Amino acid sequence: MIRFENVFFSxxxxxxxxxxxxxxxxxxxVALLGxxxxxxxxxxxxxxxxxxxxxxxxxxxGFSTSEIGEELKAKVGxxxxxxxxxxxxxxxxxxxxxxLENLAVEREEAKRRILEISELLDIGxxxxxxxxxxxxxxxxxxxxxxxxxxxxxxxxxxEITALLDPVNRKEIFDFVFQLARRKNIGVLYITHISxxxxxxxxxxxxxGGKKVAEGIPAExxxxxxxxxxxxxxxxxxFYLSNELYKLGITTKxxxxxxxxxKIL
Amino acid sequence: xxxxxxxxxxYDSGTIFQKAAIxxxxxxxxxxxxxSIVGxxxxxxxxxxxxxxxxxxxxxGKVFVGGEDLGSKETNLKSVRRKVGxxxxxxxxxxxxxTVFDEVAFGPKNMGLSGKELxxxxxxxxxxxxxNPSDVAxxxxxxxxxxxxxxxxxxSIIxxxxxxxxxxxxxxxxxxxxxxxxxxxxxxxxxxxxxLVFVTHNMDEALEVSRRVIAMKDGKKVxxxxxxxxxxxxxxxxxxxxxxxxxVKVWKKLKKRFPELPFCRSSKELVDFLYGGPAR
Ligand SMILES: Nc1ncnc2c1ncn2[C@@H]1O[C@H](COP(=O)(O)OP(=O)(O)OP(=O)(O)O)[C@@H](O)[C@H]1O
Ligand SMILES: Nc1ncnc2c1ncn2[C@@H]1O[C@H](COP(=O)(O)OP(=O)(O)OP(=O)(O)O)[C@@H](O)[C@H]1O
Ligand SMILES: [Mg+2]
Ligand SMILES: [Mg+2]
Numbered sequence: 001m002i003r004f005e006n007v008f009f010s011x012x013x014x015x016x017x018x019x020x021x022x023x024x025x026x027x028x029x030v031a032l033l034g035x036x037x038x039x040x041x042x043x044x045x046x047x048x049x050x051x052x053x054x055x056x057x058x059x060x061x062g063f064s065t066s067e068i069g070e071e072l073k074a075k076v077g078x079x080x081x082x083x084x085x086x087x088x089x090x091x092x093x094x095x096x097x098x099x100l101e102n103l104a105v106e107r108e109e110a111k112r113r114i115l116e117i118s119e120l121l122d123i124g125x126x127x128x129x130x131x132x133x134x135x136x137x138x139x140x141x142x143x144x145x146x147x148x149x150x151x152x153x154x155x156x157x158x159e160i161t162a163l164l165d166p167v168n169r170k171e172i173f174d175f176v177f178q179l180a181r182r183k184n185i186g187v188l189y190i191t192h193i194s195x196x197x198x199x200x201x202x203x204x205x206x207x208g209g210k211k212v213a214e215g216i217p218a219e220x221x222x223x224x225x226x227x228x229x230x231x232x233x234x235x236x237x238f239y240l241s242n243e244l245y246k247l248g249i250t251t252k253x254x255x256x257x258x259x260x261x262k263i264l
Numbered sequence: 265x266x267x268x269x270x271x272x273x274x275y276d277s278g279t280i281f282q283k284a285a286i287x288x289x290x291x292x293x294x295x296x297x298x299x300s301i302v303g304x305x306x307x308x309x310x311x312x313x314x315x316x317x318x319x320x321x322x323x324x325g326k327v328f329v330g331g332e333d334l335g336s337k338e339t340n341l342k343s344v345r346r347k348v349g350x351x352x353x354x355x356x357x358x359x360x361x362x363t364v365f366d367e368v369a370f371g372p373k374n375m376g377l378s379g380k381e382l383x384x385x386x387x388x389x390x391x392x393x394x395x396n397p398s399d400v401a402x403x404x405x406x407x408x409x410x411x412x413x414x415x416x417x418x419x420s421i422i423x424x425x426x427x428x429x430x431x432x433x434x435x436x437x438x439x440x441x442x443x444x445x446x447x448x449x450x451x452x453x454x455x456x457x458x459x460l461v462f463v464t465h466n467m468d469e470a471l472e473v474s475r476r477v478i479a480m481k482d483g484k485k486v487x488x489x490x491x492x493x494x495x496x497x498x499x500x501x502x503x504x505x506x507x508x509x510x511x512v513k514v515w516k517k518l519k520k521r522f523p524e525l526p527f528c529r530s531s532k533e534l535v536d537f538l539y540g541g542p543a544r
Contacts, residue, residue, distance in 0.1 A: 011407065035439040036411025081410050081437070084357060129281055136353045136433065137305025137465075159410070162436040163353075165304045165465045166507035192411075192439055233440035236468070236510050236531050243535045249518075257510060264517040 001025045002047055002076070002154055002186060006056035009042055016042045018209045020056075024154065027184040029177055031197035031217075034206030035231035040190045041081055043206070044156045047188060048076035060154070074103050077152030081159045081190075083131075083143035092134075092142050093127040099150045117145045120175070136163040144172065154186040155179070161193065194221070195235040198256045205232055218255055265428060265459050266293040266316050266348070271325035273311060285311045286322070287483040295427075298450075298460040300470035300491065303480030304505045309463045310353055312480065313430050316461065317348035330427075346375060349426030353433050353463075355417030356410070364390070364408075364416055365401040371424040389423040390416075394445045410437050418446070428459040435469060447473060468509040471495050472530045479504050492527055 002024040009017040017039045024030050024047075034040050045051040046058050049065035049072040058065045060072060080086045089095030093114065100110040118124040121141050126134060131142055140163045147155070157176060161169040173196055180187045189200065197203050203220040205213040207230040213220050221227065221234045224242075237257040244264075245253040254260050273286040285308050293299055301309050314320040315327050318334045318341045327334040329344050352358065361367035365386060372385045390397040393415040400408075405416050414437055422429065429450070435443045450473055454460045462473050470477055470491065477494045479487035481504050487494055494500055495512050502508075511531050518534075519525050528534040 036415075036437075036442055037409035041410065082354065082357075084354065133275065133281065133283075135306045135310060141305075159437060163305070163433065163465070165505070166467060167505050168305055169465070170507075192437065192443075194440075231439055231441040240514060240531050240535070244538070247538055249521075249538065257513075261513055261517065264514065 001059075001061065002188070003059040004043075004046070004056070005059070007046060007053045007058060008055035009046060009051060009053055011042075015209050017046065017053075020209070020211055022204060022211070022214075024186045024188055026153065026186045027180055028201045029180040029187045029189060029199075030202045030204060031200035032188055032190045032204050032206065033192070033194060033197060033232050038206040038230075039209040040206060041158055042209075044078055044081075044158045044188070044190060047154070047156045048073060048078045050078065070102075074099075074150055075152055076154045076156060077147040077150055078156045079144055079147045079158060079160050081162075083136075083139040083163075086143045086146065087131040087139075090130055091128055092123065092131055095131055095142065096127075096146045096149050099146060103150060113149050113151075117149045121145050121148075121172070137165065137168065140164060141168070141172070152185070154188070156188045156190075158190045159192065161191070161196070192233075194233050195237060195257065198235055198237075205230060207231075221255070265295045265297075265330060266461075267291070267326075267328040268315060269326045269328075271315060271322040271327060273315075273320065273322050277323070285483050286315075288325070289483075289485045290325075291478065291485060291488060293428075293459065293461065295459055296454070296457050297476060298454040298462070298474040299476045299478055300474035301461065301463045301478045301480065302465070302467065302470050302504075302506060305465075307480040308483040309480055310432050313350065313432055313461060313463060316428070316430050317345050317350050319345075319350065346424060347426060348428040348430060349421040349424055351418050351421050351429075351431040351434055355421075356405075356413035358417070359405045359413070362404060363401065364403050364405050367405045367416060368420045368423050371420055375424060385423045385425070386419075389419040392422060392449060393419040394442060395419070411439055411442055414438060415442060415446075428461065429453065430461040430463075432463045433465065434462075435464060435466060443469075467495065467501075467507055468511055468530070471509045471512065479506070481505070496527075 004020050004022040007017055007020040008015055032040050052066045060076060065072060087095055088098050096114050097110060118127060123141050123145055131139060144160055161172055179185050198217050200217055203217050204211060212230055221238050227234050237260045238255050241254050241260045244250045250263050252263050268289055268291050271286060271289050275283045275285055303309050329348060332339045359367060368386045369382055372382055377385055387397045418434055435446060450460055464470050474491055477491040478485060486504060495509050498508060511528060515528050
């Protein structure tokens with residue numbers, strides 16, 4: 001598991017993350033929400049040892065991130081918010097292969113994995129293209145492939161569906177959500193799309209670098225006034241469901257879109 | 265205001281990477297309109313909007329802005345870019361200045377603004393984007409979070425007061441407050457007469473912001489018309505590989521029970537109506 005223990009981090013004179021505690025277990029899907037600048041991406045970088053805490057510690061499977069380096073990056077895969085921050089290769093294929101070479105994965109195995117992931121994410125057609133020649137959403141998919149191909153034990157996903165159309169968004173989301181279950185991977189999923197947090201095992205809300213809520217989605221989102229005050233939206237389905245229930249139009253108050261459409 | 269006539273573009277033409285990104289697209293956007301552009305990833309949206317201010321030239325076909333042919337040598341592209349302000353998909357990658365003030369001031373300064381006029385333009389656009397200007401003016405734009413950078417980038421374009429505002433997925437990465445602020449700002453600017461072109465992957469936003477929608481598929485324009493007609497047609501929307509806005513799905517169900525329910529462009533509008541509020 002990944003464990004944050006009283007973690008503080010600062011870029012300069014003020015704390016970007018303050019006294020932060022969190023556990024992400026294997027097989028668990030944890031959604032991290034919070035307004036712009038609340039510290040989400042900073043936490044992402046602390047989770048895989050790219051940043052080290054100024055105070056407190058982050059442990060991955062019992063080892064502090066300040067003690068292990070390279071090894072950690074293979075174990076904790078981080079997909080950046082901006083795909084351009086991630087590209088290293090001159091072609092998409094090289095880019096995806098890069099991490100595997102660093103892990104000294106055998107050539108045949110590397111080939112097999114690259115093929116598998118490109119089929120899965122439907123990016124096979126750009127393997128020989130330069131990442132710089134792709135559209136925004138295409139880049140995002142390639143960046144995701146580059147991390148998934150390493151088969152990390154934990155995944156830190158920083159707004160990875162922000163540039164995708166609704167169908168691709170749903171496909172990618174469902175895929176990483178299932179990964180937690182099927183492959184027993186611990187996922188920290190950062191998003192501004194609160195409906196993506198509806199099926200999470202746990203929702204964590206940040207504000208000004210501090211954790212202000214943690215719990216199952218129904219509990220966290222039900223606190224409308226807190227969500228409002230920290231600038232986090234409740235999913236539209238939840239908002240509408242709640243209003244229609246109060247109006248007596250529906251007889252049940254539900255969380256997600258499918259359930260809501262069913263009872264209408 | 266903006267007219268495209270049979271425009272086509274192929275990237276890396278003649279190489280094995282050749283990619284036909286725009287295929288024979290014609291369209292016309294009138295002054296004061298608000299148009300949302302939707303389409304799957306790679307369908308040509310970003311390429312299309314870069315024709316609008318002459319950043320990309322088509323291989324064939326013509327582009328006119330305010331009646332001027334952008335392919336003609338006489339046309340001053342600089343003045344076209346002033347008229348048509350374009351916010352890129354990842355605008356923050358283009359940052360260059362040491363302070364937020366200089367970043368936002370760059371455009372208006374080039375237009376000849378200085379002194380108090382310049383400061384006012386910068387201050388106004390920063391506060392339009394929800395900042396307290398004096399808090400951020402002296403910060404480095406590079407040291408901001410993703411969503412903060414995005415709003416600075418938008419401020420730097422609106423500071424030039426362009427007649428046409430073109431935004432390529434400006435809400436991706438914005439938080440709840442920032443998104444609402446931007447959507448309200450855009451709707452309001454359009455009401456005041458500013459022409460608006462809005463690229464988005466969020467179908468609910470497209471419906472809320474614009475009465476007109478253009479849908480792209482594989483480089484072709486496959487729909488251009490009323491956004492209500494578009495988003496209420498499952499056949500059209502699913503055919504292009506997109507999704508029906510959530511509010512439309514809900515509205516359709518409710519309409520069966522409440523025949524008098526008018527079409528609603530946002531969940532807020534829907535709730536207001538049901539409460540007998542402003543929409544009624
Ligand atoms: N490189 C940096 N240098 C200085 N300050 C930074 C840097 N990166 C982030 N910050 C600041 O640290 C705080 C947290 O930033 P972070 O990027 O973690 O936020 P976030 O929650 O990911 O926001 P967003 O939703 O906008 O991506 C913000 O106040 C931000 O301005
Ligand atoms: N600079 C470039 N060089 C070569 N091909 C490009 C370049 N930019 C885009 N393309 C290709 O042209 C097609 C259209 O790209 P465009 O960026 O216009 O799509 P888009 O609709 O904006 O997609 P997204 O929603 O992912 O941003 C894509 O298939 C893309 O791979
Ligand atoms: Mg971030
Ligand atoms: Mg694009």
